[in-house]
Amino acid sequence: MQYRRDKKGNELSVLGYGCMRFTKNGSSVDLDKAEKEVMAAIKAGVNYFDTAYVYAGNEAAVGEILDRNHCREQIYLATKLPHYLIKSVAGAEKMFQEELRRLKTDYIDYYLMHMLTDIPTWEKLKKIGMQDWIEEKLASGQIRNIGFSYHGNTEMFKQLVDACDWDFCQIQYNYMDEYSQAGVEGLRYANAKGLPVIIMEPLRGGRLVNLLPESAKKLFRADKEGRTPAQLALKWLYNQPEVTCVLSGMNSMEMVEQNLKTASESHVGCLTASDAALIEQVKEEIKKHVKVGCTGCGYCMPCPRGVDIPGTFRCYNAMYSEGKKSGRKDYLQCTAFRKDTASASQCVGCGKCEKHCPQHIEIRKELKCAASELEDVKYKVMKSAIQILKLW
Known part of the structure; x- marks a missing residue:
């Protein structure tokens, strides 16, 4: 395992374990499976583990x-x-103590203001005393490093970097977001200020692997160097000296092993001209097929009307990257077969979801578009039949 230092000299593994995507067994984390994967990562030298209060069951599992x-x-x-x-x-203290209880610890190494969006939000937090609370926690050692995670534009990110004496920050960054979100400009700005930068969504919720359009998959199948989508995306990140740690939401032993191999072989300056050319080709193919830029983070959930928003967008994108039949079949399974249906057409346009979307997607508008294409006559007939069967 390779390591990069933060501003205090701590050596963080370049591969971090994102715990949001642990495999579920019903509604709970499959603890035995997650334990095998986590311990394999620790044994191989992974030492940075990321979770959150709102990741259902994940803090307790960790x-x-x-x-x-x-x-x-x-x-x-x-x-x-x-x-x-x-x-x-x-309220903050109550949540913090609950997190310590769930995590079975008396301190947090890296604590983040989750999805800090803008300066007015930070000023509001300061007015209720949050900055003093943070300083007290740092002084007591209950929090060792304070930072924030961010989804938004570059300029606001830079303002937030300068708004407090942060120890680190976390941004969404990958080869498709090089010039969106905080972007490469924000990454370099934070680094120049001495902030370690933790990377989330390096594969855009798996979309840069599992949901690549067929034309992009063909590029990898024809690649004489045998590169894989995940390997190339992670290598692109490790190539950059401003990147401290890359989080991967690993939920299979195969994924753990592959990512460990990439992390051990990749370093600053490792990206070849051939790698860069393949990435540009893949980007062009993706741009031709993506309908909605959803990463599947789930911050828009729960929907008051029960709509599975990330699931809908995943199927909608799959219609164009994997074929309409595949997308519609998946959509039927993930919306109509549930105890309580989760169809996009159930949306009443309340807008609650859009307030929490890190990607700033016009969710209401896109749900209407998705419903018009996913919920064809066959879908409606099948959904009605399934509803009748549920009553029996």
Whole structure:
């Protein structure tokens, strides 16, 4: 495993473990499976683990795995405060103590203001005393490093970097977001200020692997160097000296092993001219097929009307990257076969989802477009039949 240092000299593994996408067994985390994957990563040298208060069941799963294996001190633990759910310092303290309980620890190595969006939001937090609360936690050692995660434009990101004496930050960054979100300009700005930058969504929620259009997949199948989509996307990130740690939401042993191999072989300056050319070709093919830029993060959920928003967009994109039949079949399975249907047409346009979307997608508009294409006559007939069967 390779390591890169933060501003305090801590050596962080270049591959970080994103815990949001643990495999589920029903509605709960498949703890035994997750434990095998997490411990394989730790054994190989991964030492940065990222979770959050709002990732259902994940903090508790991480805490249980670390406790079972007596390895809390071997790793750096990162989690996040959903500041958008609190109205007071007392509320923040209550959530923080709950996180410590779930994680079975008495301190957090890297603590983030989750999805800090703009300066007015930060000023509002300061007015209720959050900056003083943070300073007290840092002084006590309950929080070792303070930072923020961000989805938004470059200019606002730079303003937030300068708004506080942060220890680190976390941004969405990949070869499709080089000039969107904080982007390469934001990455370099934070680095110039001495901030370690943690990368999330390096594969855009898996879309740069599993949901590539067929034309892009053909490029990889024909590649004489045998490069894989995930390998190339991660290599593109590791090539950049401003990147400190890349989070991957690993949920299979194969994924863990492949990502460990890439992390061990990649370094600053590793991207070849051939790599760069293939990435440009893939980008062009993706741009031809993507309908909605959803990463599947789930921040838009739950929908008051029960719509599976990320699932809908995944199927909608699949219609154009994998074929209409495939997309519609998947959509029928993930919306009509549920106990409570989750169809896009259930949207009533309340707009709650759009307030929380990190990608700033016009969700209501896109859901209407998705419904018009996914919910054809065959879908409606099948959905009605399934509803009747449910009543029997």
